Amino acid sequence: MTITMTELAKRLELSQSTVSLVLNNRDKNRVRPELAERIRKAAREVGFRPNRAAGELRRRKSHAIGVLVPSTRNFYYAELVADIHRAVRERGYAPMFAFWENADEQPNALESVLDWNPAGVITIEPKWIPDNATFPAVSFYIEDPRFDCIKLDLEATVRLQFDHLRRLGHRSITWLGNFDDLRRPLIRRLAPEYGLELRPEWLVGRNGILDFTDGRLLFDHLLEQAGKELPTAILAHHDMAAIGILRRMYERNLRAPEDFTIIGHDHIQQGQHSVPSLTTVRYAGKPSVGDQLVAMLFERFAHPDAPRRVIDIAPELVIGESSGPPRQKHP
Amino acid sequence: MTITMTELAKRLELSQSTVSLVLNNRDKNRVRPELAERIRKAAREVGFRPNRAAGELRRRKSHAIGVLVPSTRNFYYAELVADIHRAVRERGYAPMFAFWENADEQPNALESVLDWNPAGVITIEPKWIPDNATFPAVSFYIEDPRFDCIKLDLEATVRLQFDHLRRLGHRSITWLGNFDDLRRPLIRRLAPEYGLELRPEWLVGRNGILDFTDGRLLFDHLLEQAGKELPTAILAHHDMAAIGILRRMYERNLRAPEDFTIIGHDHIQQGQHSVPSLTTVRYAGKPSVGDQLVAMLFERFAHPDAPRRVIDIAPELVIGESSGPPRQKHP
DNA sequence: AACAACGAGTCATACGTATGACGAAAAAAT
DNA sequence: ATTTTTTCGTCATACGTATGACTCGTTGTT
Numbered sequence: 001m002t003i004t005m006t007e008l009a010k011r012l013e014l015s016q017s018t019v020s021l022v023l024n025n026r027d028k029n030r031v032r033p034e035l036a037e038r039i040r041k042a043a044r045e046v047g048f049r050p051n052r053a054a055g056e057l058r059r060r061k062s063h064a065i066g067v068l069v070p071s072t073r074n075f076y077y078a079e080l081v082a083d084i085h086r087a088v089r090e091r092g093y094a095p096m097f098a099f100w101e102n103a104d105e106q107p108n109a110l111e112s113v114l115d116w117n118p119a120g121v122i123t124i125e126p127k128w129i130p131d132n133a134t135f136p137a138v139s140f141y142i143e144d145p146r147f148d149c150i151k152l153d154l155e156a157t158v159r160l161q162f163d164h165l166r167r168l169g170h171r172s173i174t175w176l177g178n179f180d181d182l183r184r185p186l187i188r189r190l191a192p193e194y195g196l197e198l199r200p201e202w203l204v205g206r207n208g209i210l211d212f213t214d215g216r217l218l219f220d221h222l223l224e225q226a227g228k229e230l231p232t233a234i235l236a237h238h239d240m241a242a243i244g245i246l247r248r249m250y251e252r253n254l255r256a257p258e259d260f261t262i263i264g265h266d267h268i269q270q271g272q273h274s275v276p277s278l279t280t281v282r283y284a285g286k287p288s289v290g291d292q293l294v295a296m297l298f299e300r301f302a303h304p305d306a307p308r309r310v311i312d313i314a315p316e317l318v319i320g321e322s323s324g325p326p327r328q329k330h331p
Numbered sequence: 332m333t334i335t336m337t338e339l340a341k342r343l344e345l346s347q348s349t350v351s352l353v354l355n356n357r358d359k360n361r362v363r364p365e366l367a368e369r370i371r372k373a374a375r376e377v378g379f380r381p382n383r384a385a386g387e388l389r390r391r392k393s394h395a396i397g398v399l400v401p402s403t404r405n406f407y408y409a410e411l412v413a414d415i416h417r418a419v420r421e422r423g424y425a426p427m428f429a430f431w432e433n434a435d436e437q438p439n440a441l442e443s444v445l446d447w448n449p450a451g452v453i454t455i456e457p458k459w460i461p462d463n464a465t466f467p468a469v470s471f472y473i474e475d476p477r478f479d480c481i482k483l484d485l486e487a488t489v490r491l492q493f494d495h496l497r498r499l500g501h502r503s504i505t506w507l508g509n510f511d512d513l514r515r516p517l518i519r520r521l522a523p524e525y526g527l528e529l530r531p532e533w534l535v536g537r538n539g540i541l542d543f544t545d546g547r548l549l550f551d552h553l554l555e556q557a558g559k560e561l562p563t564a565i566l567a568h569h570d571m572a573a574i575g576i577l578r579r580m581y582e583r584n585l586r587a588p589e590d591f592t593i594i595g596h597d598h599i600q601q602g603q604h605s606v607p608s609l610t611t612v613r614y615a616g617k618p619s620v621g622d623q624l625v626a627m628l629f630e631r632f633a634h635p636d637a638p639r640r641v642i643d644i645a646p647e648l649v650i651g652e653s654s655g656p657p658r659q660k661h662p
Numbered sequence: 663a664a665c666a667a668c669g670a671g672t673c674a675t676a677c678g679t680a681t682g683a684c685g686a687a688a689a690a691a692t
Numbered sequence: 693a694t695t696t697t698t699t700c701g702t703c704a705t706a707c708g709t710a711t712g713a714c715t716c717g718t719t720g721t722t
Contacts, residue, residue, distance in 0.1 A: 054678035
């Protein structure tokens, strides 16, 4: 924000165009190499930095990428954000993040991102994108028929979890998580197929974005609401909730996997450092989800009229200490 | 990036200036209210968005705030980042984050932030800022004589921790953390004052940015390197390291606080949900550190020549389950 | 009646850069 | 010797906006 290119040119007694050509490496056959070097050297010395606003105005192209993320309290998203950040910058663009904690904040978050005229937008769990959206977008987790999308193969996920539980000898399960989550109906539908009982009174849930504390609360609800009989295994909304459940179990003098098998989802770092460590599901694959989202968006930039793409990511089971055979008699 | 103000004006058969005046609320006594309303309505209808680049170019002022953060693997920083993000946006600016994992990546991160001509910069643990920096900056944790700064009162921190340990009856301690951390010399200096022994062979450490795994490794190092006698209390670099230590203790069939008292630092969320929960130190205070950093920077914008400010933040001890009286006889 | 003050808009310009069109000199080709 | 090509630069312009200067009626003041 200090010295301009024009001023630099004046000092060198050259035209601004010449300087511009050199500094943008467009000087092939247009500027003598030694002169080019002199310009570069001078630019370095005075610490010249092109004015981004002027450049973008002239090129008629923004280098901002809007990224809409539901909270960073979920550490899975924190890691995703770091990935996206890196991938976007590697391409010479700048990510503009906006976080929303509740669904009704999303319009707001979107607005504040659009204020930056982003070249494209990446949304995680999009709940609301206006119809007159003109920018390219890619979405994650929840599908939007207008955009490219990366989905998790949730049916495969549930089947993996169920299969694991069946092998361990479990006969009953429940799900502690968000009411609206896409896995909830899947779990209800697939449970019988694996010989797993899921009583309606075991199904407790919450709305909104969940964190550790919600795991605690949901576990308490389960114990209050369920009758004498309890399931032997619990599928948690995500690892954070699972950690909250484990903590609450500890406070109630219950142990995993002896009293309940707990299975998480997301494979966040600290799930592997908890006591006990978490059995969970991860979505690996190289490149990472963040990388793929960014790659997809730039693919779309390059080919605006290519057919819409949907990528499914396959789950992997990560077996930790929180799952094991059920007790014969429940406490 | 679609309809421009000029085009909007043309459609309304008005001059671009008039539209500009209205949309920037500079229309007092210059545009008839009903006409202003008509303009606003039209703008809303076509989804007009001012071109940020043009605006910034004209106003000669960027709305970007550079934020340099050492990694987000440290969840304390993840929370700090979220705070800064919110505070910056509330002021109508946009944070440009850059993360660095090793000290030698910081120049790079800084460069990529400066490419956006930020109006100011916030740095966490700055190791390297060039001398010819022209922008205002504020730094956190490590002091830079050129910039405003928010520091933690680390001596008070160590004294709080030591006092807690003395009351519990501890006579010996060590520190598992980064070699270069500012607390290391403090701990060595203050330990005798509290009747706490700290043998040189107990002092193990690492370089760089630490996470869960480093806690594990450091604990192993300690057991390998120390002789027969071991300290009864361990100060961890931060909560992440502390959680790693707790996990490793569990694997080695050791328990906190019976075998070792563990004290963390930072008060990250999941430290309160671990088993056992962490005794740790937090830096509370309203507003949060993130808010204060941002406020400080904007204060600097408003008064570029005000004297340099340094704010010290007082620690608070948060007592969890990981600290307790030492065993009489060590295993 | 003369003039000031105000209301309601428009004009013109500058912000800093990128780039196609142009020019002049030198080199190469005929 | 003339024409063509290449080399090395400069000129001029546009990107979309914000804003001080300006104009032209209308209303108010003495």
